[in-house]
Amino acid sequence: xxxxxxxxxxxTPVEVDSFRPSAARxxxxxxGGRNHLAADREAADALLDAVPEVVTAAQQNRAxxxxxVEYAVxxxxxxxxxxxxxxxxxxxxxxxACAGDAxxxxxxxxxxxxxxAQVGSTARxxxxxxxxxxxxxxxxxxxxxxxxxxxxxxxDFDRPVAILCLAVLHFVPGELDRVLGPLRRAAPxxxxxxxxxxxxxxxxxxxxxxxxxxxxxxxxPLVLRSEETLTAAVSGLELVxxxxxxxxxxxxxxxxxxxxxxxxxxxxx
Numbered sequence: 001x002x003x004x005x006x007x008x009x010x011x012t013p014v015e016v017d018s019f020r021p022s023a024a025r026x027x028x029x030x031x032g033g034r035n036h037l038a039a040d041r042e043a044a045d046a047l048l049d050a051v052p053e054v055v056t057a058a059q060q061n062r063a064x065x066x067x068x069v070e071y072a073v074x075x076x077x078x079x080x081x082x083x084x085x086x087x088x089x090x091x092x093x094x095x096x097a098c099a100g101d102a103x104x105x106x107x108x109x110x111x112x113x114x115x116x117a118q119v120g121s122t123a124r125x126x127x128x129x130x131x132x133x134x135x136x137x138x139x140x141x142x143x144x145x146x147x148x149x150x151x152x153x154x155x156d157f158d159r160p161v162a163i164l165c166l167a168v169l170h171f172v173p174g175e176l177d178r179v180l181g182p183l184r185r186a187a188p189x190x191x192x193x194x195x196x197x198x199x200x201x202x203x204x205x206x207x208x209x210x211x212x213x214x215x216x217x218x219x220x221p222l223v224l225r226s227e228e229t230l231t232a233a234v235s236g237l238e239l240v241x242x243x244x245x246x247x248x249x250x251x252x253x254x255x256x257x258x259x260x261x262x263x264x265x266x267x268x269x
């Protein structure tokens with residue numbers, strides 16, 4: 001396939017709020033991307049001044065994404081519903097999935113209209129729009145995502161699908177089953193549910209308070225959750241070894257490295 005990495009940067013859609021930082025654009029900034037505005041850089045730099053390890057966490061999450069997608073393809077799962085996808089960039093889901101199996105299909109879902117505009121234009125520019133689609137939606141509307149025409153066009157729910165919730169559920173308030181429940185019920189046997197999530201300490205730390213304060217300025221405030229809460233959210237599913245662990249220790253060569261601040265895991269439906 002033609003790489004999705006070298007498509008021209010899309011223009012910012014008129015409906016994007018350029019005065020309020022976006023979590024998706026801040027994440028792109030941490031990864032060294034180009035899809036960010038002045039408000040995003042200001043917020044991200046304020047956080048990085050106090051919590052410089054945010055960049056490492058973003059890089060660890062991107063590496064976790066790659067291992068998860070490679071694992072899914074290795075299990076014969078070549079359909080991906082990527083919730084909170086973020087911008088198309090090097091090492092993203094479409095590139096890794098299609099490198100493993102050229103027939104892979106990906107639906108990217110994001111609440112940021114700039115993300116879905118860029119993912120869609122990149123897919124068209126690189127000739128993969130028949131296998132990669134984008135939906136501008138709030139993932140809390142799981143039924144709307146599942147019934148969206150793009151999802152129906154690209155995802156066959158008679159076959160296993162990998163549902164990816166990577167570094168996004170910590171922007172979802174309330175009970176996680178509101179999002180995960182409909183997805184679990186819609187996905188057939190053999191599907192995979194992968195997630196990564198910012199972990200909460202037993203007692204809030206200064207770092208956590210600063211991070212939450214910065215993200216309170218965005219449309220998607222941060223919600224930290226404990227490992228116990230995440231384990232409960234996937235109860236009844238079979239956790240793939242090694243279970244819920246720091247993302248840089250999930251089937252990784254640097255499993256003895258200092259633990260990431262993000263917890264992640266893959267469950268089999």
